[in-house]
Amino acid sequence: MPKGKVVIDKEKCKGCELCIAACPKKVLGLSEDFNTKGYRYSTPLHPEDCIGCGFCAMMCPDVAIEVYREE
Amino acid sequence: MGEKYLMKGNEALGEAAIIAGCDAYFGYPITPQNELTAYMSKRMLEEGRVFVQSESEVAAINMVFGAAGAGKRAMTSSSSPGISLKQEGISYLAGAQLPAVIVNVMRGGPGLGNISPAQGDYYQATRGGGNGDYRLIVFAPNSVQEMADDVMDAFYLADKYRMPSMVMADGMLGQMMEPVQFKDPKSKKDLPAKDWALTGAKGRPRNIVRSLMLGGTGLYEHNEVLRKVYAEVEANEIRYEELETADADLTLVAYGSASRACIGAVRYLRAAGKKVGLIRPRVIWPYPYKALEKQAEKSKKFLVVEMNLGQMVDDVRIGVAGKAPVEFFGYAGGWIPTVKEVVDRVNQML
Amino acid sequence: MKTVYKKPESMTSATTIYCPGCHHGIAHRLIAEVIDELGIADRAIGIAPVGCAALAYDYFNIDFSETPHGRAPAVATGLKLTQPDRVVFTYQGDGDLASIGAAEILHLANRGFNITTIFINNAIYGMTGGQMAPTTLEGQKTTTTPFGRDLQIHGHPMKVSEILSQTAGVAYIARGAVYDPKHVMETKKMIKKAFQNQIDGKGFSMVEILSTCPTNWGLSPLDAVEWLKKNMEPFYPLGVKKDIDQEQ
Numbered sequence: 001m002p003k004g005k006v007v008i009d010k011e012k013c014k015g016c017e018l019c020i021a022a023c024p025k026k027v028l029g030l031s032e033d034f035n036t037k038g039y040r041y042s043t044p045l046h047p048e049d050c051i052g053c054g055f056c057a058m059m060c061p062d063v064a065i066e067v068y069r070e071e
Numbered sequence: 072m073g074e075k076y077l078m079k080g081n082e083a084l085g086e087a088a089i090i091a092g093c094d095a096y097f098g099y100p101i102t103p104q105n106e107l108t109a110y111m112s113k114r115m116l117e118e119g120r121v122f123v124q125s126e127s128e129v130a131a132i133n134m135v136f137g138a139a140g141a142g143k144r145a146m147t148s149s150s151s152p153g154i155s156l157k158q159e160g161i162s163y164l165a166g167a168q169l170p171a172v173i174v175n176v177m178r179g180g181p182g183l184g185n186i187s188p189a190q191g192d193y194y195q196a197t198r199g200g201g202n203g204d205y206r207l208i209v210f211a212p213n214s215v216q217e218m219a220d221d222v223m224d225a226f227y228l229a230d231k232y233r234m235p236s237m238v239m240a241d242g243m244l245g246q247m248m249e250p251v252q253f254k255d256p257k258s259k260k261d262l263p264a265k266d267w268a269l270t271g272a273k274g275r276p277r278n279i280v281r282s283l284m285l286g287g288t289g290l291y292e293h294n295e296v297l298r299k300v301y302a303e304v305e306a307n308e309i310r311y312e313e314l315e316t317a318d319a320d321l322t323l324v325a326y327g328s329a330s331r332a333c334i335g336a337v338r339y340l341r342a343a344g345k346k347v348g349l350i351r352p353r354v355i356w357p358y359p360y361k362a363l364e365k366q367a368e369k370s371k372k373f374l375v376v377e378m379n380l381g382q383m384v385d386d387v388r389i390g391v392a393g394k395a396p397v398e399f400f401g402y403a404g405g406w407i408p409t410v411k412e413v414v415d416r417v418n419q420m421l
Numbered sequence: 422m423k424t425v426y427k428k429p430e431s432m433t434s435a436t437t438i439y440c441p442g443c444h445h446g447i448a449h450r451l452i453a454e455v456i457d458e459l460g461i462a463d464r465a466i467g468i469a470p471v472g473c474a475a476l477a478y479d480y481f482n483i484d485f486s487e488t489p490h491g492r493a494p495a496v497a498t499g500l501k502l503t504q505p506d507r508v509v510f511t512y513q514g515d516g517d518l519a520s521i522g523a524a525e526i527l528h529l530a531n532r533g534f535n536i537t538t539i540f541i542n543n544a545i546y547g548m549t550g551g552q553m554a555p556t557t558l559e560g561q562k563t564t565t566t567p568f569g570r571d572l573q574i575h576g577h578p579m580k581v582s583e584i585l586s587q588t589a590g591v592a593y594i595a596r597g598a599v600y601d602p603k604h605v606m607e608t609k610k611m612i613k614k615a616f617q618n619q620i621d622g623k624g625f626s627m628v629e630i631l632s633t634c635p636t637n638w639g640l641s642p643l644d645a646v647e648w649l650k651k652n653m654e655p656f657y658p659l660g661v662k663k664d665i666d667q668e669q
Contacts, residue, residue: 137499
């Protein structure tokens, strides 16, 4: 499995959870704290499991996610 | 200035638009302006320009919005009920500061009314018509020659001030034939560059054309910009003609077709030794209030003649400001004043 | 590390006004990705009329116009005919396109002008607070169908893509969805074709996108996806409705 990395702009996130549902490896979850807009934001709870598939970014309506993968 | 042609008013409007460099025309059939749409359907294609017979008046004015948004010279035309349908788009054009020309060949109203000449759309044209605070520069020709001249000026001033302008004729002017000579188009060199146009953001930051200004003080600021533009138009573009006003005891005020009978009446009454003059607004917004104010210092009475139930008379009363009585003479629904009717009415007042 | 995904150049960095989980944002992003991939950002002109997406001009980094409600196809006609080498698209919701703008879209499609339309169908009016749209489903409760859409009272939900597919001028019409990665990828292909058709001069192309409106449906974003799959998708089947390339 390739190793991936997901970077989430927590201030752009509205906590809709579409990315969380889309992640095949259950990497993402909602934060315990809130961003300045008052949303619990999506965050990598298990970053070590990320395979860099990009599904989360593909589902993000707020373009809050960047995804990288090891070559 | 070229050859002299004998042309219908509606066709002269079209040819003048072509000469003025109209890039796109969009229209929908309605009497009594159909000759204009038909003329454009042929001439615009001959010139390799854009012509679309739209599915509605609403669509036509929004096609104008698109072509004007592209920075092109765009025009639509209609008659009264169709102009009502265009009000949405005209308000958006004004809000988005897009130059465009709208021609209204007025007919009788309200509603579907009839197809006779009328001047019932004065309030609509000069007060806005659509929603919000906005103005159009409104030309009021009284001959085929003036219709041609006004269309060319309407394009020019629309571009100069980035606002829609209107040529307001009526069914009589549209349908009648008169000699007309077309002027050479005015050079665009003194006009502001259309650097706001939607042409694709190649080599520049993106442009946005909009009337929506949600949030903050954006809309307030935008309306202040419009206020400034309109003040400038009021300062520069008032146009009117005076006939025998210098010593007039009674001053007639009329525009468009109604003014033709008034010109005849002034000549007839002057020949009879009566001191009667005429002020004829050539542009009805901005309005020549100051000319009326000045005239009210010497003229004892005013008579406003319109082919409606009394609309411009309000503006005359604003200008005269109580310094002299202002009476109204007019009917709606197909009435065109004759010289005799105006003379009789003036004689009753003298 | 290799970049798998980042913001397309044709989007600004503005945060949208859309509610959490609203599919507008996904549709915007797909359009921006297609514009980037086709290399047309310097000649693309977008038009979004009234509705939640009226502010789309803030989100696309290209020339853009906001226009009267439903009139985007007419505005697009003016923009495109005067500049045939520009890529002009409209972005319209269901109230805008199928109700107040029904005449404009029908005539644009029938004329077959070389313009692209992205049609967001979420079966409700979003911006005004959840009123019945032409595409609202039978029985669906909205603020103006408090007892559910009754066909006798409110008429039938309108299948716009199927209707427009009957008109001669249409080059391509497809209906997609963006509720999971598979559908996002399929819909992006549809959008890309709808833009490529315009570049190739093939005529009017439209992609309808079934979308959620979690706020006005009264559902969480994830429950809204399930509602769409269960209720909208059977009535509005996904897929290509017309493609002149397939007919030839």
